[in-house]
Amino acid sequence: MTPIEEKFHGLGVDNAPGQEIRKDQDSAAALAIGAMVEGPAVDFSHGDVDEDAFAPTPGALDAFIEGYQRGGTQAYTEYRGNAEIRAMVAGRLGTFTGCPVAPENELIITPGTQSALFLAVMSLVTAGDRVAIVQPDYFANRKLVAFAGAEAVPITMDHLTTTEGAGLDLTALEAAFRSGVKTFLFSNPNNPAGVVYAPAEIAAVVRLANTHGVTVIVDQLYSRLLYAGQTYTHLRASGIDPGQVVTIMGPSKTESLSGFRLGVAFGAPHLIARMEKLQAIVSLRAPGYCQAVLRTWFAEGEGWMAHRIAQHQAIRDDLLDVFHAMEGARVRAPQAGSYLFPRLPPLTVPASAFVRLLRAQAGVTVTPGTEFSPCAADSIRLNFSQNQERARLGAARIALLVERYRRA
């Protein structure tokens, strides 16, 4: 393999959420037992933004149209985003996270949160570096590290046996920092498990980062969708050196605005400056007219977010009932976000085949656990931001197929 072939060899997309259309169903057919299980198709690989599920925030389309009508000033913004919108969003994010954000040099608007992650990693990490990532965590994290030519140092998160916090292995994290890791990348709440880092865990991350001069990229994409009784700790407001942290958020998930491709990164000015330089050659800017939709962000109106959280919590609880009733399965209740990451009982077919059978025989799409950790082959991720009734029916069909393929 040439160096460039090698670089792309590990960058798979066929198992990624949204790509299931590509899957070769034939390979699963040979293993299939029993008949089709009828019911409406459910795609748990991403949130459902249709009208009968979780539609985009009210006013989003109107804000886009107003942006379009504003013409050239909205189409051609600074690479880091329209200054007025940056000021508006920075103010709201400062309030939300508990620590001010300077709109002129501490924030960049990006085409989606994925872009913010890409730019942040590429602005910090270069070939030969070592980067701490959590296992399990968002599937793109290790791919980003690999693409930068760096080495990922996995830190285990034992969310299933932990009851307080995410269960991050802080001893391993400290050892990694001591051994020369200079960047730490993680999501909070965790994607795929939906667990939230405890105040003590965030305090430990801050202490270790400050002591060892490690820069932390924290992906807080789901931090607004916090369930009743949960506490969320914002890393950037917890005493970390402001030059050592970049926070990533966006309105793609809770707010169902993924179709507009909007994200933000905010934090250390020297990193935001690098991210803008890179954005200039990667995509120029977040889509100009779409940027105008950020005017609706954190301004959804009285009660909107509380209602949306309550709706998700009800679906979460329905699905937890299904997996709690499944003998041999293990699952922890998500504290935030819309992901559920159950570990299934032992099956007679390989986990990868089970995911394909689920789709072929039951019309249910989930994301295989191996996307999030090489050690999570027995888990599946469900994005339960779905129509409640369909989510219930889909989960019931998963349970049915687990029984069908259960190892005796």
Add this chain to the structure above:
Amino acid sequence: MTPIEEKFHGLGVDNAPGQEIRKDQDSAAALAIGAMVEGPAVDFSHGDVDEDAFAPTPGALDAFIEGYQRGGTQAYTEYRGNAEIRAMVAGRLGTFTGCPVAPENELIITPGTQSALFLAVMSLVTAGDRVAIVQPDYFANRKLVAFAGAEAVPITMDHLTTTEGAGLDLTALEAAFRSGVKTFLFSNPNNPAGVVYAPAEIAAVVRLANTHGVTVIVDQLYSRLLYAGQTYTHLRASGIDPGQVVTIMGPSKTESLSGFRLGVAFGAPHLIARMEKLQAIVSLRAPGYCQAVLRTWFAEGEGWMAHRIAQHQAIRDDLLDVFHAMEGARVRAPQAGSYLFPRLPPLTVPASAFVRLLRAQAGVTVTPGTEFSPCAADSIRLNFSQNQERARLGAARIALLVERYRRA
């Protein structure tokens, strides 16, 4: 400097089009002679998409709204773009370029043409490679090569003394290919000069690429805006090995759809596959709802493009009059696109200061020639996709300031 600091050191954005808001005007003030020259502000750094200049193609906003209303299937497309829209666009691009495009594996939709360029370069070039680029050419080309850790091998284009074709130094190109260059990146029509490569030049590029196994990335962003009597030769339909070419286009310029951030790359399937893998970690996909706007592309209706070309040609001719009348200036008439790249006569102030003075004293924004070639400090680029009257007034003010600062 650390390796990452070094990587970003050369990636400037302050002189890039659209970033003029950042410029420090104070440094120019010290050199200023004479009074302000009054007149409407003209920003020649990018096209004007306002209603009284070149508004987006008819139906674009409606197509977006229809996409939004389609919901989840439009918000969450495959990473390479919605299959139905890819099929539609591939058919039209096959007809336009004179060689079929397979929608299933030869085309990817990207968030803007800049993204298509980034993905194409990063899918071909790795650290230590050598890449041939043209001088002058689009300012991001050399930055992309540098970011990949590769070395740019500049090939001169002598457009001012050539009358047939772009004036590419084919001897230098052959020498570069012989010396191990494996990638060639260029724009046709050339940005900034607006010149079109002659059939014989394209034939030579094809012959050299095929002989030496060089892959060519050709940025044809402005190839639809072809002036009366001009001939355009599509590289991909000229006998190049189909595995060695990627063509880049998009509706951002002629069609004024930049605010939607849409581009496409089409060509060698193994490279399109790599680009999709990379897009999955760079930005996931082109904005879902925006993708729907591509339905209007190459379907603008009878006469629309002919009218748009005629309007641009009239402005081009107005501006050529101004620079032809300017003693000591040199300019070649653009054959396609909306860029004019005049070389100015010797001035009493440095070229970089003159660009700042133009903005400060005359309200006219242009892009300095050094963005396109280190040897083009005496040139400025004007995007004349503007309101005709304002473009005329702006060009007259440039002429006035050239006289004010002319070296005796």
